[in-house]
Amino acid sequence: MRTALHYYVTLLPSLQYEQSDEVSYVLNITRLPDSCQNSPQLYELMDSQFHINLSLAFYEITVYAKNKAGPSPSSSTLVPLLSAPELEGKLFATVQDGNILLTWSPRFQCDFFIVNWGTNSSKMETKTFMEKMENVTLTGDFENMKKYTIMIHLYPEYCECDEFTNENTFGITYNYAEESVPIAAPxxxxxxxxxxxxxxxxxxxxxxxxxxxxxxxxxxxxxxxxxxxxxx
Structure with missing residues (x-):
């Protein structure tokens, strides 16, 4: 099953200078939020395309060109979240006493995993667990009538913090702390x-x-x- 995505980053035309040995591109990839204190990752490139493996966490990509005279203005974008990714695990979220109980299937072998949850890329929380568990309880001031994205990420090779390019997404689900009726008509x-x-x-x-x-x-x-x- 696919647990990581393969991205080709193509630099925007506004940043594409005439190719020469004196021009390079600087690519800055930041995980949102930073879970293992290894973000951002910087890459200096001579080409305007770049292939990278990323999990389903949110990432911000910033790129600028530079030559002997200095750097260009930068451009930024967010890596979009797939609407229906095929993942190994299934997550189940239920609201209990104002908290969110998260369970999953199948069990994974790693005793290290990361849970991210939030309503958008700028409001994601992160929590790291360093023991084998069958469920976790997410606590906090959850906003009612807001859709929460909840993900579990693994580092399956070593089961410990590593570069985020080695991070895989085990599963993803969505939940509301409290629902209400729609406020608009079709x-x-x-x-x-x-x-x-x-x-x-x-x-x-x-x-x-x-x-x-x-x-x-x-x-x-x-x-x-x-x-x-x-x-x-």
Whole structure:
């Protein structure tokens, strides 16, 4: 199963100077948050492409060019999180007394692992565990109606802190400390292909930030206008 991702970093055109022996690129990769005090990692390159293995943690990539006269302005970007990655482990998060109980399957052999959780890349918490465990309890001031991303990362080769390029993501899950009802309605309802027996109905999905919880579906009500009777 895939537990690490392979990235090709292509430098932005605004940073691509005419290639020469006097021009190089400096690539700065920072893990968010830094879990093993080994971030950022700096690479000086002569090419405008770079291949690197990264886990599913959040990373910020900054790059600038330099020549004998000095450095250029820099450009930065965040490595996007895949929506449905294929991972070895399954995580299960449940809310208990204001905390989040995290369990997983299958068990992993390492007695060293890292848990990250938060609502976005700039609000990720990190905690390191140095013993074999079957579950952990995440504590803190969890925001209600905010979707939390929760991940477990391993360093399977040595089962201890190492460069983040050797980090693998075991599993990922999502949870809300407390859910509420959506605060927005589906938009742009369109009805077409109407016949005596059917019609095709479509609408714009509610944006995630307006769901305030896991959206389980949509309910459609329709009625006979002539008889003023709700059919469903």
């Amino acid at each position: 938009g742009s309802i369109v009805i077409k292909n109407i016949t005596k027996e059917s019609a095709h109905i479509s609408w714009e999905e509610i944006q995630e930030e307006n769901c305030l919880g896991f959206l389980v579906g949509y309910v459609i009500h329709y009625k006979d206008i002539l008889q003023n009777t709700t059919l469903y």
